Amino acid sequence: MKPISIPDISLGAIAPEITLTVVALTLLMAEVFADKKGRDNLGYIALGGVALAGYFTYALKGAHFATFGGLYMVDDFSTFFKLIFTLAAGLSILISIKYGKDEGIDHGEYYAMLLFTTLGMFVMASGEDLITIFMGLEVMSISLYVLAGISRGRAISNEAAIKYFILGAFSSGILLYGMALIYGATGATGLSAIGSAVAGNLGGNVMLSVGIVFVMVGFAFKVAAVPFHMWTPDVYQGAPAPVAAFMSAGPKAAAFAAFIRILIEAFPAMRGHWYEIVWVLAVVTMTVGNMAALNQENVKRMLAYSSISHAGYILVGLAVGTEQAQSSMLFYLLVYTFMNIGAFAVLSVVAGKNEERTSYSDFTGLGYKSPVMALVLSIMIFSLAGIPPMAGFMGKFYIFMSAINEGFIYLAIIGVLNSVVSVFYYLKLTVYMYMRGEGETTAPAITFSPSMAVALALSVYGVIWLGVNPGAYIEMARAAFLSFQ
DSSP states (O other), rough: OOOOOOOOOOOOGGGHHHHHHHHHHHHHHHHHHHHGTHHHHHHHHHHHHHHHHHHHEEEEETTOOOEEETEEEESSHHHHHHHHHHHHHHHHHHHHHHHHHHTTOOOHHHHHHHHHHHHHHHHHHHOOBBBHHHHHHHHHHHHHHHTTTTOOOHHHHHHHHHHHHHHHHHHHHHHHHHHHHHHHHHHHHHHHHHHHHTTOOOOOOOHHHHHHHHHHHOOOOOHTTSSSSSSHHHHHSSOOHHHHHHHHHHHHHHHHHHHHHIIIIIOOHHHHHHHHHHHHHHHHHHHHHHHHTOOOHHHHHHHHHHHHHHEEEHHHHHHOOSSSHHHHHHHHHHHHHHHHHHHHHHHHHHGGGGGOBBBGGGTTTHHHHHHHHHHHHHHHHHHHHTTSSSHHHHHHHHHHHHHHTTTHHHHHHHHHHHHHHHHHHHHHHHHHHHHHHOOOSSSOOOOOOOHHHHHHOOOOOOOHHHHHHHHHHHHHOOOOOHTTT
């Protein structure tokens, strides 16, 4: 009789995930007992859970081991991304507390869904097996569908949730079919085992090639790469601003984490095939995202198209594929979390009740009516545009330099030209804030909560500090990338 083998189990390796799960379930129960005046506490409980998960994650820094039968990996690569996820979740909770109260969505399930989304992202970053990664992806995606439509009284929010659910389910099906084809070709779902099989004699296997393409299509949808980006502006516009902020940073980083791990660990032997696809994806994503953003009159949609173009910049690093390029990608995702959530935070305040003020004209004279908000937004959009000494400039500089160093001259030139184009629609916002509407008093006064002030201060600190002192964080990103090779 064949003995039953019990896989090794390390609960310490999943302490952050356990923390997020327990706190999320606690929030669902606390919702039953929380009165209307005490709902702020739900946000602070969620924030405490995220902070505790971040602490347990940081405690695993330097660890390198696989557990649960090789399905789950703990290394600096996953740790780096998990810290980005906790940062994104924490900032999103801070900007949600007053917003949720004003919009009537400050329920326990709102914060629970944020934590479940973060949990799915954690699983994706540590997934060492296609099935593990897919499970994490679905936990993240289903929670995001709920969050996109959590403002049940707003028709545009309901529409966004339905669109996101239908297209998201379709892309998940394609991704899963691709994984099935890869399993059919290699007989394995573990990334290392797939890598070994591919390094043998499977290079020309049609089933494997189609499987890789399908997996790339699935992840291209998740990171909003062109031509799988059409859901992004509608979903971002319909979702509550804090949710859109979270979606633009955390889940995008999680999709890139899984994408990088699969391509680098399972298919290095086929890099000559897939890097050309990524090259084309990077170019069209940067270009279409920026061109579409130029024509927007709604700031929320502009930030949505902007997020598409930034996915293109990050894909440049994946196409180049060197240690320097991959490290630059990780650094850029960290920077992007600060600057994009900071921009959405200001937008959520200016937009007001039911987000009725999200057009460029609604920002007219903001520099005179609310100098602090205008200054914070200016710092964020300068960084998004890549203007020194902001962190966004350093992120783009490292990515484009890595492309030039490896001979991807045209890719770097296209990236720089796109970055120049983006300056027009970012600076258009500063024109409205500082050069129009001086003395206008028709718009309601802008107020923000202490939690929002903390979120804005952290975002500004991150954007400036990472811009003037990037070396230590680049080195951290480099160590993270090297840890899983």
